[in-house]
Amino acid sequence: MFCGKCSLTARCVVLPLYEISTVVTGRHFSTTLNARMKKLIDSKQFRHALDIFDKQSHAADDFALNMALKACSNLPDYRRGLEIVRQLSPKSLNNPFIQTSLIHFYMKSGDLKSAIGLFNSIPVKTNPFYTTLFKGLTSMKKSKEVLNLYEQNKMKLDEGVFVMVSKACSEICDDRAKRIGKLLIDDLPEDLKGSEKAMNSTIFMLMKFGNVDEAEQLFRQMKHKSIYTYGAMMKGYNDNKKFEKTLDLFETLPFVADEAIYAMVLSACSQLTNDRARRIGKQLINDLPEDFKRSENVMNSTIFMLMKFGNVVEAEQLFRQMKHKTIYTYGAMMKGYNDNEMFEKVLDLHVNMPMAVDEVMHTILFSTCTRLSNDRALQIGKELLRKMNKPYYNNNIVITSAIHMLMKFDLVNDAERLFRQVKTKSALTYHAMINGYSQLDELDKCFQLFDQMKSDQILPNEVVFLSMIGVCAKIAIRSVSQSIVDQIPADLKSSRNIQNALISMAKNSSIGKSKEIFESLSDPDVVAYNSMINSYGLNGMGVEAVELYRRIPVDIRDEVSRICALNACSHAGLLNECRHIFDQIPHKTIKIVTTMVDCLSRLAMFDEAESVIEDYEKTNPPSSAMYTALLSGARNVRDSNLSNRIYKKMQQLFPDEKNTLIAGSVLLSNIYSSIGDHHRAGDIRTNRIKQFGYNVKVALSWTSVNNQLVRFKAHDHSHPQSEEIYEELQRLSCELREHGHTFDSSWITRPVKEDETVESVLCGHSEKLAIAFNFIQQPPPSIIQISKNLRICGDCHAATKLITKLRRCEIIIRDANRIHHFSNGKCSCQDHF
Known part of the structure; x- marks a missing residue:
């Protein structure tokens, strides 16, 4: 029976007055506490709600206890939550609302064991x-x-x-x-x-x-769509790289855009960077509501977009205006500087950053140091690695970027030590090492590591296979390449990236195979076109390269398309076609201009090449790559006066570019050696070693016999069959001399020692050792494939042409610049090397 006045049981009529008062007062306190706690929690004042709960916990019912648990979950405050759990009566512990809040509390606190235990104990x-x-x-x-x-x-x-x-x-x-x-x-x-x-x-x-x-x-x-529905669609379009559709949806949006929509549209504009994206992005910035300017997500997305548009000054201005910057803001700026190749600014920002470096920042900074590759970058990179938190050593993305950096600085031992320290290696970690070995021309180690990866039961992914295809392209030996191709799973072989890489790889052994793969594509993308044009170009098929370039739909031609076409003209000596393509390019990037300078320099058109550089420098800072191309061309024609003038200008313009000056010094000393001025060449080498240390690349050649990869360096005696190899070299030398070959001393880049002759120095070149090694096999191969990490010298080029005629064989040499198909006394490059 209930009392209608006080909603208590009828027992109140026989209770003493003080007992009735206590019951009513307790219920009043409970109701007041519940209302106050709910209001505070709804306004996210969780700490205040718990303070009130602590003061009035004697009046707390299950509702208040439930609110207190929610507050602990949201803070989160595991210790305080456990104190509340201890206050729960058996009856409260069986209350479904309390049980639900308890599971939530345990989960938010990371106590999975207690959450699962409670969940399993619930019967229904x-x-x-x-x-x-x-x-x-x-x-x-x-x-x-x-x-x-x-x-x-x-x-x-x-x-x-x-x-x-x-x-x-x-x-x-x-x-x-x-x-x-x-x-x-x-x-x-x-x-x-x-x-x-x-x-x-x-x-x-x-x-x-x-x-x-x-x-x-x-x-x-x-029928009923909210702004969240539009947000789900836009995020989906962005995730699926359909950025134009994101902009289409935004322009028909029937709501005022919120922060999330702003961030997604800014992201889409960043990815497109076309005129429409720039227009919408600029409009978004102009219309930005004042309260959004306090949104970290929106501001960071805006910085990212401006950087993608190349509007670095505007991004910097926005960055300075932001009162509250997080590590993500600094990350957006650093990534933007990287994208715009302003690597020193990344390091400047890092030095002045007021917070600790996190995992993402480590990755960005390691990448910056890799690309900058100067003394400051090395110092900062090594310091970052030294101070890096131990947990990051098990983060494959961070370690991968660190290995890339160490390999770039030629710190192979450090990279190998770091690789060994990683407890749980992934395909990414192996890829970093394989890529590093490839860059350093340690190609045999790439294959060893690839085999180790399989032994460790780590499946190579698409990125690893792409790297190995790149290694095979360098090796340029059909049997070795095929052994890797045979291991690519069927699902990966259908990948467009893999197909494009295979087109590029196949060019080294069979241009016909490249063409076959390309023509099998129903709808070739720009990468496929570029790979095929490059294949034609490297094989001296300039006319075919230009024809294919003209077939590319104009709207998908990119910077790489134009560079490949210009290079193809350069390798085939097609000067007029090169000029015509260059003149038609609407936006001439630094790489495109450098390629044109390289083409003109190869063809000894130095006045025109310098004129192109002068035009470029009217509106742009000087580029070291352009001067290196010019110097390389001067080396080809042995013009010491021009070479000296160019190198002096490089020293003035690029005093801090160590690698550029080393490369220029090597070219300059080689020029003086080629005209017989060994004293001047020696002085240049001595000065280089004093200034930069010994940084000259060792000439290496690879060949394969019975599916075994063999590497030779100049005057190598490390091979078990060295005696037989040098005997064969002697026989080849005699045959060459008998048929009119004169060993050309101009290709010797150092003084000839007393116990040496011009012939013995030139016959010790790594490609000649590789050729001799093939000839001592039984039976001798009819096709010899060799890969070389540097450009083939003129004497080896002339000798190899004659060898193919005398020995009636075909020799394919892939050097640093192109592919040479030697047959019957001729070379496919027509001596444009």
Whole structure:
């Protein structure tokens, strides 16, 4: 029986007055406490809510306890939460609302064991329990556990379960996740088809699966769309690299854009960087609401976009205006400087950064040091590595960037030591080492590491195979290349990146194979066109390269297309075609101008080359690459006066570019050696060693016999068959002399010692050793393939032409500049090398 006045039981009529007063007062305190706590928690004042709870905990009912747990979860405050748990009565512990909040609290505090333990102890589990657990597991990056539990416990789909399971499917995005996601959509109850949250989650999931058409169809069918629906579509378009569609949707958006929409549209503009993107991006900045200027996400996205547009000054101005900068703001600036090749500014910003370097920042800075490659970069890079937190040593992305840096500085031992320290290596870690060895011409080590990777049961991914294809392209030996190609899985062979790389690789042994792969593509992209043009160019087929360049749709031609076409003209001596292509290029980048200078210099058109440089420097700072190309051309014609003038100018313009000056010094000393002035050449070498140390690249040649890769350096005696090799060299020398070959002393770049002759010095070149090694095989091969890390010298070039005629064989040599097909006394390069 209840009393109508006070809502207490009828027992109140026989209770003493003070007892009735206590009951009523307690209930009043409880109601007041609940209202105050709810108000504070709704306004995110969690600490204040807990302070009030502590003062009035004697009056707390299950509602207040539930609010207190939510406050602890949001702070999070694990210790305080456990104190509240200890206050819970057995009755409260069986309250479903308390149980749900407890699971949430444990999950937010990272106490997975307690959360699972409580969940398993609940005899009858309703959907809110599952939703809370799923949410916690997803936030802890344990989406696979969500799918496991969902498949094991077929619960009825409600909005909460659907949203969390579809989110788990989106994050995993493998075949199993796609199967479960499809079933979720098929089993979706009719009442949920009107749920905005469920529909937005479905769109998000479909976009993650790459099912853009299905997401668009669902979007069109939805009668009620919110700004979050548009946001899900835009994020999906961005994730699927359909940035134009993001802009299309933005321009029809029926709502005022919020921060998330702003950030996504700015991101799309950053990726496109076309006229439309620049117009919309500029409009977004002009219309930016004042409160958005305090949004870190929007400001960082704006900086990123401005940097992508090349508007570095505007980005810097915005950065200076920002009162509250986070590590992400500094990261956006550093990445922007990197993208705009302002590497010194990255290091300047790092030196003045007021916060500790995190994982992402380590990666950016290591990358900067790699690309800058000067003494300051080396010092900062090594210091970063020395101070790096131990947990980062198990982060494959950070370690990968560190290995790239160490390899770039030729610190191979340090890179190998770092590689060995990594406990859990990934394909990325192996890729960094393989890539580094390749850059340093340690090609045999690339193959050894590739084999070790398989022994460690780490499957090579697309990036690793792309690197190995690149190594094979350098080796340029058909049997070695084929052994790698045979290991590429069928699903990867259909990858456009792999196909384009194979076109590029095949050029070294068979231009016909390159053409076959290219023509098998139903819709070649610009990379495929570029690879094929480059293949023609390196094989001296300039006319075919130019014809294919003209076939590329104008709207997809890029910088690389133009560089490949210009290079092809250069290698084939097609000066008029080169000029015509260059004149038609609307925007001449630094790389395009450098390529034109290289082409003119190769053809000894020095006045015209210097004129191109002068025109470029009217509006741009000088480029060391252009002067290096000019100096290389002067070396080809042995013009010591021009070479000396160019090198002096390089010293004036680029005093801090160590590698550039080393390369220029090597070219200059070689020029003086080629005209017999060994004294002057020796002085230049001595000065270089004093200033920069001994940094000259060792000449190496590779060949393969019986599928075994063999490497030779100049005057190498390390091979077990060296005696036989040098005997064969002697026989070859005699044959060459008998048939009119004169060993050309101008290609000797050092003084001839007393116990040497011009012939013995030139016959010790690595490519001649590789040729002799092939001839001592039984039977001698009819086709010899050799790869060389430097340009073939003129004497070796002339000798190899004659050898193919005398020995009736074909010799293919891939040097640093091009591919030489020697046959019957002729070379495919027509002596344009």
